[in-house]
Amino acid sequence: MAKSVLVTGGAHRLGALICRQFAQAGWAVWCHYQQSAEVAKALCDELCQQGWQARSVQADLSDEAQRQRMMDEIVSQAGPLHCLVNNASSFDPDSADKLNINAARTQLDVNLLAPLSLSSLMAQSLPAHSPAGARSIIHVLDQKVFNLNPDYFSYTVSKLALERSVALQAQALSPRLRVCGVAPGLIYLSGPQSQANFDRACQVNLMRQATEPLQVAASCLFLAENPCITGVTLAVDNGQHLVPLPRDVMFVVEDLLKAAQ
Template identity: 40%
Template sequence: MNLSSNPQPRQNKAVLVTGAAKRLGREIALEFARQGWDVAVHYGQSASDAQTTVAEIRGLERKAVAFKADLASEAEIHSLFAAVVAEFQDLECLVNSASIFEYDRANSDTPASSKSLQDHMQVNLTAPILLSQLMFEYQKNSSESPGEDSSSIPSVIQLLDQKLINLNPDYFSYTLSKAALLTSVEMLAVDFAPHLRVIGLAPGITLTSGDQTESGFTKAHQMTPLGKSSTPGDIAKAAVFLASSNAITGTTLYVDGGQHLLPSSRDVMFKTN
């Protein structure tokens, strides 16, 4: 299951970041390493990118191991978590960053289909929920005095989206899957306490997506009250902050330059072409 291993002995607390081989997941993994965390790097298909991420984390003198798993497979999700905790006994944070983001609408030339809905729900909702449950069971079984050690309360961070507070019809299946995950944050936080905190983290437009041009992205990134939306670094720093803040659970932090405050009938990327 693991792509490579680090010969150094286990040190410090660890985080599992899904989709950590590239894009936002990669930046989150690197920021945790910069702040002294060891990192379990999950990837789906990008083995070379995962190895690059692992090498960069080791360059920061932190432990890193890459783990391959198809998040559309329940069996592989269970195998992933078992392999991670076997390698990182001090696992204190799970960041569910991996997701599918494909365009559809309920009433358009690219209509939402049963397959599209199922694919988005499996990777964007079912996989994070299953991993969160496994994280809870692990923390519950390994905690001798749950809730009493205020120095460290483990956490799950669910990557969401600012558009959940500012709905429009674009990316129908993606939005539904993330909306369900948002709803789960409060429910899981109540159910998993005092062993585990659960928090949502909602970026704004942060990286180019699909066939979006660089100029289109630049324009979209500026369409916020602050004149700029989130950067990968903003989201990564927020994730580390949430993982280290013991009093935060059952809520969602919007890191988007205020993008969610501006109602829009279309996804912002369609307003900048």
């Protein structure tokens, strides 16, 4: 029987690439979506037509009952997961001085509490004597956790907390589960960013070139298949986390573009 993986936010962008990487490596993929039913189904149909295994599953990750229902559905149909990739994120701008508590709570629910909850539900579903190192949880983070600036305040706080949980969960859930993080750099247009801004911002790193999203997805698969790695976060960002900036790179580049006009 193929190993199984649940990828949250699997219908679009990086999530879809992660689904493809795992499926093409022979894993049975569960592609989670909240509202993108048609896109998720199309991705799974495409993978199945290529001879791989993929099914879509819906849940609002901010709702504990729906998280529980989703995990119960997966376990009842395919048994306990071998890997959980917490990729889904809420990424909305805010600041420390003008904090909207309701909006901040939404980001904390999706970016922090949902991954922790799904991790716990996965652990509870495992057999008592699961082989050490065979199953894993991977949290998709952000290079911002190593390269602080105050923009996107609630998002950053949620990812910082999730990054700190990597080691704590690795300790708490061993030996049945390994826990790792992947921290990408800028790989897609985000928020109000223009293409011109992205083209310049994605090269603000030590390698002075864009980070390929496919390499981020491949890193998730690598961590899932290496039984000796746990409790660490891998930065996949061409060294962006080693280039400190006073603000988010998008805003720094925007100021430079305006100055050049």
